[in-house]
Amino acid sequence: MRVGFVGVGRIGAAHAQVVRDHPAVTEVRVADADPARARKVADELGVGAVATPADAFRDVDAVVVAAATAAHAELMTAAARAGLPVFCEKPVAVDVAGTLEVLAAVEAAGVPNQIGFQRRFDAGYVAARRAVRDGVIGELRRVHLITADAEPPHPSYVPTSGGIFRDCHIHDFDILRWVTGREVVSVYAIGANRGAEVFATSGDVDESAAVLTLDDGTLATLQGSRYNGGGYDVRMEIAGTAATYAVGLDDHAPLVSAEPGVAFPAGPSFREFWSRFRPAYEAEISAFVDVARGERESPCTVADALESFYVADAATRSRVEGRPVTVDEVRAG
Secondary structure, eight states: OEEEEEOOSHHHHHHHHHHHTSTTOOEEEEEOSSHHHHHHHHHHHTOEEOSSGGGGGTTOSEEEEOSOGGGHHHHHHHHHHTTOOEEEESOSSSSHHHHHHHHHHHHHHTOOEEEEOGGGGOHHHHHHHHHHHTTTTOSEEEEEEEEEOSSOOOTTTGGGSOOHHHHTTHHHHHHHHHHHOOOEEEEEEEEEOOSOHHHHHTTOOSEEEEEEEETTSOEEEEEEESOOTTOOEEEEEEEESSOEEEESOSTTSSOOOOSTTOOOOOOOOOOSHHHHHHHHHHHHHHHHHHHHTTSSOOSSOHHHHHHHHHHHHHHHHHHHHTSOEEHHHHHTO
């Protein structure tokens, strides 16, 4: 199996290394908007480099897209037209309209597709999902989600990120749907600007909160931050009438107990996403090789990503307009 890569920054290069080592893969070719970076990664991994992103689509059996967000929709559409199975980091596109166009393209072509929501491969989230499905927690009653960065992204990234709910919390929206098996029907979101001016001037916020109502009446709460000095904090608490499960509550959780004599968690805390989710990233890209070979169903399709984007758009609209917004309202355009 031959796999082409478009975009070999940190995640793209890491994906390429895992795919290179897959026993079914015989050749990896990498491309990047920066040809020098592509050559450097190729030399480090012992794989081939091609001159342009278009070259990564030639004479391969599948494509991995880890380029800049603005290029995702065009590259995924190109893969569909070439009849190639395609993996793409989130988001599929910068807006709902673009996501719908990509969905139409991959469905018309009938190509296998997978979107990079790596939390679906994290052991804690997998266990929480199983506890819900098996009835271990009883009747679902409440959910709480946290995603907080230890440090904000580079200022150049913020204006094109799509905002904290589309860029960051879309992971929370996806995993909320996946773990609970429920759909979000409405969102009431707020935000605040406490940090760098670039967030406010970009129409974004650096502190976030939301209340989401699921289709069975369950309430979910969400908190986020770009300035969590204690460390990179990604957790989920899911509670029912019989038990409560907590994802991300281990010795690396960036917490300090105020209770006397309690030494948990021992630390050190994670400082960024790769350290927290490395096994999940490796598992998801290995799964894509199996998807491309027709050996398993896609664990996260463009259609799945669209549903999470609807929720992210509803949250963004809610924050801006200061009112609850239904997902159906966003779905209607």
